Amino acid sequence: MRQHAAWLYAADEQYLYLVGEANELYQCGIVGLQDRHDMVTDALGMYSWAIEHGITRETHYCADCCYDVIAGGHVVGTVNSEGIYHGPEPEPQRLGYISRDPLDGRTYLRLGQALERAGVVRGLVIELDVGGTLLLVEQIPSDFRPWRWPP
Numbered sequence: 001m002r003q004h005a006a007w008l009y010a011a012d013e014q015y016l017y018l019v020g021e022a023n024e025l026y027q028c029g030i031v032g033l034q035d036r037h038d039m040v041t042d043a044l045g046m047y048s049w050a051i052e053h054g055i056t057r058e059t060h061y062c063a064d065c066c067y068d069v070i071a072g073g074h075v076v077g078t079v080n081s082e083g084i085y086h087g088p089e090p091e092p093q094r095l096g097y098i099s100r101d102p103l104d105g106r107t108y109l110r111l112g113q114a115l116e117r118a119g120v121v122r123g124l125v126i127e128l129d130v131g132g133t134l135l136l137v138e139q140i141p142s143d144f145r146p147w148r149w150p151p
Contacts, residue, residue, distance in 0.1 A: 018043035061098065061107055061121045061136060069126075070135040079136065085109065098126075109134075 022039035025031045031039070061067075069077040069085065077087050083099050086092035096111035098121060107121040109128075119128040126134040 015043055015047040058138070060123055063098075063100070066139040067124075067136040068139055070137055071132075076134070078139070085111075 019040055022031075022036045022043070025039075026033065026036035063083055064081050066081050067079040068075045069079060075088060077085055077095060078092065079085050079098055083097055084094055085096040085098060087095050096109060096118065097115055098107060098109050100107045108117050109119040109121060109126050110116060111118040117129065119126045119134070121127075121136075124136040124138075126136065128134065
């Protein structure tokens, strides 16, 4: 798992780890007081920005998370950590892709081989262009464990 996943699933522990690293490096004489201060400030910034703005993986689509796609109370597919939308088991087919548009900053569901726009993602809801909605429900990977903490 990438380090970013630790911020998603274990933000408190990630922040404490980075502050501990900064303190240890300072106490060992590897970095000076200003560098320690900068490291702690960076860690706090990464930890707090999303919290202050209410943008968390529990309320907004996150490209590094995995989701079940729900329609009418039934799972109709999944979205993996790369944004690829697959149909349901047992033979999941690639149906489309969820991605952020660099021009307008919005996140869209694109379907088919041509990846034509099919809906807009707002929070954890996909508003389909043809009407209706799909719900994204996060799947926390069963094997997730931050790499720096023992089981």
